[in-house]
Structure formats: structure tokens, C-alpha cells
Amino acid sequence: MLGICQIVPGPNIVNLAVCVGSKFAGVRGALGAVLGLMLGPSAIVILLGMLYEYYSYLPAVQGMLRGISAVGIGLIAGTGLKMMRNEFIYPPMLLVVAFTVIAAGYFHLGLGLVVLIALPMTLYLAWLKVGKL
Amino acid sequence: MSALIGLFLKLSAFSALAFGGINALLPALYELSVTQEHWLSTQTFADFFAIAQAAPGPNLMTVTLIGWHVSGVIGAVVASIAICWPSSIMVYFLQNYISNMRNLKKQKMIQFAASALAVGLVLGSAWGISSQINQNLQAYALTLATIIVVLFTRWHPLYFIGIGGALGVLGLI
Numbered sequence: 001m002l003g004i005c006q007i008v009p010g011p012n013i014v015n016l017a018v019c020v021g022s023k024f025a026g027v028r029g030a031l032g033a034v035l036g037l038m039l040g041p042s043a044i045v046i047l048l049g050m051l052y053e054y055y056s057y058l059p060a061v062q063g064m065l066r067g068i069s070a071v072g073i074g075l076i077a078g079t080g081l082k083m084m085r086n087e088f089i090y091p092p093m094l095l096v097v098a099f100t101v102i103a104a105g106y107f108h109l110g111l112g113l114v115v116l117i118a119l120p121m122t123l124y125l126a127w128l129k130v131g132k133l
Numbered sequence: 134m135s136a137l138i139g140l141f142l143k144l145s146a147f148s149a150l151a152f153g154g155i156n157a158l159l160p161a162l163y164e165l166s167v168t169q170e171h172w173l174s175t176q177t178f179a180d181f182f183a184i185a186q187a188a189p190g191p192n193l194m195t196v197t198l199i200g201w202h203v204s205g206v207i208g209a210v211v212a213s214i215a216i217c218w219p220s221s222i223m224v225y226f227l228q229n230y231i232s233n234m235r236n237l238k239k240q241k242m243i244q245f246a247a248s249a250l251a252v253g254l255v256l257g258s259a260w261g262i263s264s265q266i267n268q269n270l271q272a273y274a275l276t277l278a279t280i281i282v283v284l285f286t287r288w289h290p291l292y293f294i295g296i297g298g299a300l301g302v303l304g305l306i
Contacts, residue, residue: 003244004224004227004228004231004232005224005228006154006247006248006251007152007231007243007244007247007248007251008220008223008224008227008247009148009149009150009151009152009153009220009223010148010149010151010154010216010217010219010220010221010223010224011148011151011154011155011191011192011193011216011217011220012154012155013154013191013192013193014191014193014217014220014221015220015221015224018221018224018225018228019224019228022225022228027225030221030225034217034221037190037191038190038191038213038217040189040190041188041189041190041191041194042190042194042197042209042213044188044189044190045184045185045188045190045194045197045198045201046197046198046201046206046209048184048188049181049184049198049201049202052180052184056180059304060302062180062301063301063302063303063304063305063306064183064298064299064301064302065179065180065183065184065298065301066179066183066268066272066301066306067275067296067297067298067299067300067301067302067305067306068183068186068187068294068297068298068301069179069180069182069183069186069266069267069272069297070266070267070272070273070275070276070279070297070306071186071275071276071279071293071294071296071297072182072183072186072294072297073259073262073263073266073267073276073279074275074276074277074278074279074280074283074293075186075279075283075290075293076156076159076255076258076259077255077256077259077260077263077276077279077280078279078280078281078282078283078284079156079255079283080153080156080252080255080256080259081256081280081283081284082283082284083248083251083252083255084252086245086248086249087248087249087252090245093245093249096249096250096253097249097252097253097256098253099253100250100252100253100254100256100257101253101256101257101260102257103257104160104253104254104257104258104260104261105256105257105258105259105260105261106260106261108160108164108261110161110164111147111150111151111157111158111160111161111254112146112150114254114257115150115152115250115254118250118253119246119250122246122247122249122250123242123246125246125249126242126243126245126246126249127242127246129242129245130238130241130242130245131238
């Protein structure tokens with residue numbers, strides 16, 4: 001189930017909540033699960049946003065946020081690299097990864113354009129790897 | 134009101150394209166909220182990203198904060214709904230379709246294809262957004278160190294956040 005949530009675009013955790021919630025109670029279950037997932041954290045983060053408005057002038061707060069955001073990018077990149085195992089099993093797939101990384105990261109191409117170009121590439125290579133259907 | 138509608142429509146489109154989740158979307162969110170619409174400064178965007186990373190809950194809280202900044206609590210609600218509804222509807226209908234697929238090869242193929250796309254988008258996103266968020270060499274060094282430790286250990290993300298925040302408070306970043 002987790003696999004399916006990761007291949008569909010969109011916020012992964014919300015997708016998972018939709019899958020789990022709908023297993024229990026259909027559309028209402030999905031709605032309930034997503035609301036349950038979102039309400040608490042949204043309230044907390046808005047509260048933090050208000051605190052930020054009052055205290056963001058403090059050098060300590062600015063420094064703390066700079067440190068956290070630098071680490072946050074590292075967490076994202078590190079997790080992304082860890083996800084790459086399957087691509088190493090079939091190295092041609094690294095072409096898709098490399099293309100996407102360079103198009104999005106270096107050339108700053110828009111998300112829609114990158115997906116549009118990379119989707120046929122990745123489907124074709126996956127088709128070659130898995131074999132005729 | 135028109136800002137709210139624009140926010141809703143753009144974020145809805147992002148939701149349907151975000152292979153790899155919110156992490157893949159960061160440059161698109163930056164482009165929209167800083168470069169195009171001037172809702173936030175680069176600094177505020179980076180700070181919202183940091184707050185969402187440190188706060189408990191889904192990483193889409195960056196989007197919630199952007200919405201809140203644009204139009205208060207209503208903006209937060211609109212932004213959160215916009216980033217969720219297209220993908221949620223998609224996954225609701227696709228889950229049964231994919232898991233009941235008779236053709237296991239086809240199922241494997243779709244998973245393999247989508248995961249490569251997701252990995253590429255996430256890594257490209259991290260690269261793209263690092264040039265907007267990291268302001269000096271120390272910040273890049275901290276990002277690099279984090280990547281290395283993530284690859285070779287199984288530390289909980291909160292340890293990293295704690296260390297990063299502490300280094301920042303000490304004025305080192």
C-alpha cells in the first residue's frame with residue numbers, strides 16, 4: 001500500500017492517509033484520516049508562524065532557522081539518494097534520474113515540463129527492464 | 134480574493150505533478166511565491182521551510198505556512214486543501230486499480246518508472262532550492278555533512294534538526 005502512495009504524485013503522507021482511511025470507511029474514512037492528519041500540525045505550524053512574526057528579528061532565531069534549513073535540504077537530498085537503490089540495479093534508469101536532476105536542479109525547468117519529458121523516458125526504460133507486457 | 138484563487142489553482146496543479154511528494158515541489162513553490170507573486174521574500178521562504186521541517190507533522194506544512202502568510206487562516210486552509218485534493222482523488226481511485234492489476238509486470242513497470250522520476254525530482258529539487266536557501270559556505274557544508282550522515286547512519290531526523298538549530302544559534306551558519 002505504501003508503494004502505491006509513493007508512485008502517485010502529491011503529498012505522500014496524505015496519499016497514505018487516503019489509502020488507509022478509505023479501506024476502513026470509503027470516502028468518509030479517507031476524509032477523516034486526512035483531516036485527522038492535518039488539523040493538529042496545521043494549528044501548531046500557524047502558531048509557530050505567529051511566533052516567527054514577533055521574534056524573527058532576533059539573531060539567535062535567524063541563525064537557528066538558517067541552520068535548520070541547511071540541514072533540511074541535506075535530509076531531503078540524503079533521503080533521495082537512499083531511494084536510488086532500484087535504479088542502480090538497472091543502470092540505464094540512472095539516465096532518467098540524471099536528466100531530471102539536471103533539468104530541474106541546474107536549468108530550473110518548470111515541474112510540468114520536466115515531468116512531461118521524463119515520463120515517456122522513464123516508462124520506456126521501465127518497459128525495457130520489465131520486459132514485454 | 135484573486136490571490137486566494139491564484140494560490141488555489143497553482144497549488145492544485147502542483148499537486149497532480151508532484152512525483153516524489155512535497156520535497157520535489159520546493160523549487161516550484163519558491164518560483165510561485167517568491168519570484169512570480171512576491172508573496173514572500175527569499176528569507177521568509179527559507180524560514181518557513183525551516184519551521185515546517187522542525188514542526189511535527191507532514192512536510193506539506195511549508196505550503197500551509199505560505200497560504201497563511203498570503204491570507205491568514207483562510208489562506209492556510211485553502212493552500213492545504215489545494216495541495217491535497219487532486220492527488221488524493223487520484224490515489225483514491227488508483228489504489229484499487231493498481232493493487233488489483235492482473236498483469237504484475239505492468240504493475241512493476243509503473244512502480245519502477247514512477248520511482249525513478251520521483252528520485253530525480255527530489256534530488257533536483259534539493260539542488261535547486263539549496264542555491265536559494267543556503268546563504269554561505271558554512272550552510273552548504275552543513276547540508277553536505279547532513280547528506281553524508283544520512284547515507285551512513287539511521288539517525289532520526291530530529292537529531293539533525295536539533296544539531297542544525299544549535300549550530301545556527303551559536304552563529305556558525
